[in-house]
Amino acid sequence: MKRFDVVVVGGGIVGLATALNLLKSKPTLRLLLLEKENAYAAHQTGHNSGVIHSGLYYKPGSLKATNCINGYHMLLDFCRENEVPFELCGKIVVATSKEQLPLLENLYNRGIENGLGGLEKLNVGQMKEIEPHVSGIAGIKVPQTGIIDYTTVSLKYAEKIQELGGELHLSEKVTSISELNCVSTVVTTKGSYDTTLVINCAGLYSDKVAELTENEKINVKIVPFRGEYFELKPEKRHLVKHLIYPVPDPNFPFLGVHFTRMIGGGVEAGPNAVLAFKREGYTKLAFNFSELSETLRWPGFQKVAAKYWKTGLGEYYRSFSKAAFTKALQELIPEIQKEDLIPGGAGVRAQACDREGGLLDDFSILENKQAINVCNAPSPAATSSLAIGKTVSEMALKRL
Known part of the structure; x- marks a missing residue:
């Protein structure tokens, strides 16, 4: 041996x-x-969207924050040394309602605390200069965000x-x-x-x-959440110049549906976040009775489901309704139409859930x-x- x-x-x-x-x-x-x-x-x-994250979202001092910011620089150095292609195209985070403005301000402050330079608060006119087709009332420009093939x-x-x-x-x-x-x-x-x-x-x-x-x-138990994507038809890719994100819901460790340029060309739109019926279940019909049963029996998941069942149903509705998915995307880019979207890939996120119903964020x-x-x-x-x-x-x- x-x-x-x-x-x-x-x-x-x-x-x-x-x-x-x-x-x-x-x-x-x-x-x-x-x-x-x-x-x-x-x-x-x-199966992820190939985004190089800046560290904007994460609680200052958390493992996510420190590792993301340190890892960001280590990753870029490695890619430069080894000729791995990447692009720092930047992104904007967009508030589409007055209720989101305090959350947007919190994000900006977190970014400053996490040491991000070059963050800019954007008014409507400034957002339109960066992304002419976007709709929103305020935003943040994050120049450090990039794209890569992991x-x-x-x-x-x-x-x-x-x-x-x-x-x-x-x-x-x-x-x-x-x-x-x-x-x-x-x-x-x-x-x-x-x-x-x-x-x-x-x-x-x-x-x-x-x-x-x-x-x-x-x-803790790993609860699998599938994220499903569409891609923009080639003739509609001009609608997205950089990366466009919504203000995330602070109750969930997900960032919401967004638009992502890809390093190999093309633009992804998504993902949603639905419970996967199999840990490696990349399609709606993928099913494993034992794994699903284990998830449903987990006390922590039962508490999450009881608290957020309405949100979960909304995600499932969007999973099976292209019209609903399109409507979510139209909050950011109103010009997007259902026929502009073609099926893309899907990924499954390994989300740890503790016995008390906490979705581990760090x-x-x-x-x-x-x-x-x-x-x-x-x-x-x-x-x-x-x-x-x-x-x-x-x-x-x-x-x-």
């Missing part, structure tokens, strides 16, 4: 960034990364890991983890490996892998004797990947 210092579970962008940071810090480390799919970045990383970034991380001597195994799913005399044995569908430390970056299954290392239930990293478990790493985890990886690798190196 092969022995490693660290086994990383999960070949998404956070797992790859963690492995890369570990090997950069300690090149002699014997490191193995396991990914159950036959490609890297197969789930959350490869699958391309992930593949470059993987290339660097191999150059540094790390082992990467695809199509190898972890089935059990046991511990004896301070050595963990990770059993997969293809073999077993001894290791001093397990690092869990399993995304949509991070709670399941955490329970393998805890040998008991943990206090990153959550749990440690135990065997492992470091990254149990909640939603957006902006891709932007923050190198910073999260550095944080986790520093935790790991203290134990090795």
